[in-house]
Amino acid sequence: APKKEPEATVKVALLIPFRGDQSYFDVVANGMKLVTEQIEGSETTIIEMGTDQSKWENFYLDACEGDYDVIIGGNWEATPTFEKVIAQFPDKKFINFDNSAAPTNANTYVMFYKANELGYLTGLVAGLVTKTNLEYSDDTANIIGAIGGMNFGGINDFLYGYIQGAQAVNPDVKIIVGYAGSFSDAAKGKELALNMYAAGADIVFHAAGGTGNGLFDAAVEAQHYALGVDADQALLFAADPAKQKMILTSGTKNVDLAILQAVERFMDGTLPYNTIEVLGIKENGVALAENAIYNALPASIRDVVAAYKAKVVSGEIVVKDALTLTAEQWDAILAAAAPTN
Amino acid sequence: MLANEKIFQAVKMFAAVLLALVLTFIVLLMVSDEPLRAFSLMLFSPLTKFRYFGNVIELMIPLSFAGLATALLFRTRLFNLGTEGIFYFCGIVTAAIATQTFSNSTLHPIITILISGIAGGLIALIPGFFRAKFKTDELVTSLMMNSILYGLGLYIIKYYLQATDVSGVASNLFQLTAKLPIIIPGTRIHSGFAVLIVCVILLYYMLFHTKLGYSIRMTGLNGDFAKYSGMNAFWLFLTVHFISGFLGGIGSSIELLGMYNRFQWSTLPGLGFTGALMAMLGKNHPVGVVIAAFAISYLRTGSDIMARSTDVPVEIVSIVEAVIVLFISSQYFLRKYHERALIKQGGSERA
């Protein structure tokens, strides 16, 4: 039965493949939550399209045929489908929440996040922590680790930033990078992390979605540090402070905030269509989760991080990205960063 | 009335579907505020729009190919679940060819599909050969091959086919000349559907009207008998594996050229088990497989529409599907009534 409710101020639909990775897509989905909470009278819908890409067009078409004011979709995988559908609905407004290319349609606004800068921030922390004698780190072995879900540009962008950040503050640091070959095998993530800790790393970062959840278990078991990604992942273990304190901080991709702001600008009429906006540290598109655990780190560490962060914001430091690297170039970078026997 | 086997089968099927739907409705009652609307969307929405019905057909194409590929193996009593890996890997073969420039838009897809098919056939020959020659358990080899092909495929993509303008695992865009044309405007039903129909007909005739089909069926029913009759299991297993791999390969290629703009599967597409499901629901008969694929596509399309238009969580879709599959495939559902009817009637035939 149709419900009788006052007319919504804005109706927003978000289309993503699925929720529940506890990182990227959940942050995106959180954008809808922020919209509901902060924009009075707004009505939001999250549509999970599933992983069968051939079906996505149906979902987009249905959303466009619905009575939504703004339709949010995209990311690199779905963008071609999204744009194909957008072309058929010139009267609607669209937000592509994450894509590296400018929109091909006049009624679309695109956002992009500098994952390399996110990685850079976590790299700074890792590079500093490993040469400090904290409770669970030591300065004897100058090794840090990072787990990638799979070996491709989007993931390597995080890792490349991480390598650059660590080396910026700790030129001799060696970085072990391992790929799990999956974004959903937490057990595999744990194994890789344990191996990294066993090989001397005392802090490990991940860009591996659900696989990365295993990292935190490994950190507790090995009694070393871990760094989260996309969301403030320490919140995962809110119920368990013993684990939580191992997750020093997370590099967050603030898609949720970006979405909220975009919807607000849509309502104000200030959203710049036919435009791509690239959101880095400066734009608060990516950041460090400066939670209680992070703030408990020695000021000496936090100050250095802040200083480098400022240099990136000012443009003094430009973090290189991995998106345009060939596989061979990337292999060479990894080999150079890896510890030698 | 129930004594008649055919009528009984029909009644049984109907009752099984009915029971499954009742169960589904009960589930919906529990999870939804608007169960009736959700239920009717699930059941009827594919019929409400031409485009939706098109979705059913679009989805049915890859399910059918995976089902046909698997059914042929099952018919020969080969328990091989390798369609999964073949679908994935042939997608990469497809990408390798479909991204090349080619002047002729009729030949481009044909060549791509054929080469993918041959690649699929050749891959299938690996477990096929070991099965035929050494009786190596094809369930084990095919499961292992799926994972091996996945890693190998990723490697090829990364080092040879990776698009530079995308941040994920993806090939460059397919050339427009390689894409399959849409044959029914207003939907995305592409010419692959026609290929499917042709394949089903060919496969049907091959199975039931040729010597090869005869030897496949006899081997599947009784391998000892086939051997005794002079059929050569070695070559037969190789042939069956090749044809199955070929069907998987062209299915994969057709799906990509029809529905995608580039290769961008970063995980196995999950068609191996779905293929086995189609094969078994369709009793390993080519036409049965297509009917099963249609039914499952219809159900999935309806459920998708239900899930995105109501408050019903998407996960319910698979739960409902599992329940329906379980009941429909029950051989002894209502069998008791059948037997009672038989006794009343005093038996239908003399010993």
Place this chain on the structure above:
Amino acid sequence: MNDNILELTGITKIYSNGVVANRNVSVSFRKGEIHSVVGENGAGKSTLMKMIFGIEHPSVGKIVYKGKEVHFANSMEAIKNGIGMVHQHFMMIDDFTVAENIVLGMEPLKNKIFLNKKESVRITKELAQKYNFDMDVTLHVGRLAVSAKQKVEILKTLYRNAEVIILDEPTAVLTPQETEVLFDNLKHFKEMGHTILFISHKLNEVKAISDRITVMQNGESRGTYDNKDITIDQMTELMVGRKIIMSYDQFKEPTDKAVMAFKVENINLNKKGIEVLKHVSFGVRAGEILGIAGVQGNGQNELISGLVGLSRFNTGKWFIENKELTSLTIEQKRHSGLAYIPEDRMKDGIAQGASVAENLISSYYKREDINGKIFMNNKGINTLANRLIEMFSVKTKSSKSKIESLSGGNIQKVVVARETNTSPKILIAEQPTRGIDIGSEEFIHHELIKMRNKDVAILLVSADLNEVMEVSDRLIVMYEGEIVAHFDTVKGLTDKELGLYMLGAKRQDEESIRRALTC
């Protein structure tokens, strides 16, 4: 109170496929009698027994056992109540030992939990000795000869203290000597108070052992008779509706036997160190039937399966006329003129699930008359199938019926029809009438003789001595993988004497044996 231990009243059994296997059957069994049940293939004998044993359940009717109506839900309940059954087809697990097979389901325990393997062996050994069965109970059943398997089956029922023992065609695979031993045992059991229900197609045996006989036809009982009140001919008439005389001499036409159609030279086979076949050589001429007699398990199986190409030999050559078959594929062998009626029709002879027509063409499915350029010629296949069905009077609803809906005898007719339809030069017929009613048996014998008369060479392997002696022109006897005797003619040969060769008690000189090849 009467002395009936078991009474069946008004039993009707309809299988779920609609077949009426039994219709309103009433029969009673007395305590301590040997009661035979005879009837054509598919008359419903086995079904009736299975209902007594609780594996099948009557659709209508009641079973009274020891004065009480019983409804055995499964064989376990029947066994608990003292009913045992030896099935028509062996029901044993080849990978288990004799002892394991015997105790299975009622295993002796150690510490109340574990299998007591030693005790199993001890008990089964004792049991075997008690009933004069001599065997090694630690052997795997799969390696036993058929007659030994038979004994294991009987021991299984005795181990379970069966008062009523059902024997479904136990003698189909035994030699006369073995049958005699079995009968002695049965009489012994009878004296000990067991009731025996005995099924056989061999009416002379039935006559020899039974106290009473029940004749079945088409699922119905044609009455129960005291042995002395009924003759074999009367039984046959009740079952088949006519008299049957198993004598074929008058039908054998003279043939010139000029061509050596099939020649086998020096076959040897060694399996895991055991010499299974030793220097086997023989020849079969066009227009004659060479019988191979022998107790099962003396190498005949291996010989035939090697000759047709289902397995390998270590050495040896064989020829059709002058063409060597040795290393040809099965298809090529068949192409060269070899046809084969396999011993185990359900395993090798047919494909269950396929139609009668499909089963009628398997040996020559590539032949031109049933194939078009690309497609098989379904019309041609049907015409052919219908012709064969008519010629061999196979009882089936249509050529499209599933083969498994036919009775055993009719399935065998399908196999024979198919193999003879290949116009072979040599037909190897292995146990062609095993488990088949006398009507069908006679029919198949006539078919073999007809082929012989048309100058086909026939190699007949049978454990049924009457069969080899009635049908063959010449005869060889195999014992422990060797040919131990060769007879130019079967005239004047007695089954007693033949039995001596078969059991290894006698052996001809090398000269006579060599004539198997050269004659």
Place this chain on the structure above:
Amino acid sequence: MPDLFEIIFKPEFGFTVIRVVVPILFAALGAYIASSAGIGNIAMEGTMLMAAFVGTICSAIFQNPWIGLMCAVLSGVLMSLILTYFTLVLKTNNILGGIALNLFASSFTVFLLFIVTGSKGTSATLGAKTLPKIDIPILKDIPVLGTIFSGHNVLVYIMFAAVILVYFLMYQTPLGLRIKAVGKDEHAAESVGININRIKTIALVLSGVLASLGGVYMSMGYLSFFSKNMTNGRGFIGLAAAAMGHGNIWMVTITSFLFGAFDALANALALYALPSEIIITIPYVAVFGAIVIYSIFEWRNRRARGEE
């Protein structure tokens, strides 16, 4: 970074292999029992997943990992009974039934997870209790052996016990003999009064119990939370190991360890600058190679016996 050989030949590697092999070996044992009774239990994966979920949720609710373990085992029994009902009573093809149950489990767990936690990804926020690790008194002080065998999760020791128990069950008890009898020849088993359906039900339930132990290890031992589809095909690896064991429990165990060892090796190699896509295939290649070699061996035996 240490040399690869250094890693493999350190006792810690042995410890790792054991840790990795647990879910696979449990699944393999379960599949072995089911297949001994003649049933291919494709539902292994789904059963594991369900148990992983139920275990951790119940552990969180009752704040007691042992209750979680019990509930997980119950869920395994329940899954098996559902499969039993459909395959034995309604005669659904067991493969079809298994696939349907897997489909069901992967969605149902996420659905319930969402209801319980509001998340579709992991149950980490629940902070469920995990099963304890155990140091084996004397053993832990023995140099190499102690490092390899001591200090594992309790389920590791249950796994070793399970191998022994399953061995005794299958080789030394009447039930085992009957399960094998049913698997080898149903009719023969029935003819001696064995209730086929009962034996099959027992076999499936046992297989469900073992699968659930493998599953619960994933969420309450290996890891400390449930995450979506966390079994990640381990049930199928177990199935493959059971198939490769050809009805011999030691072969089943060895195959599982073979896979586990190569999986651990792949995890170690993942840290070196090698193509990760190829590295992840190592355990699969190893099992593929092993089964091919094994079958060639068997084939030669058959040839020597003249069977082929």
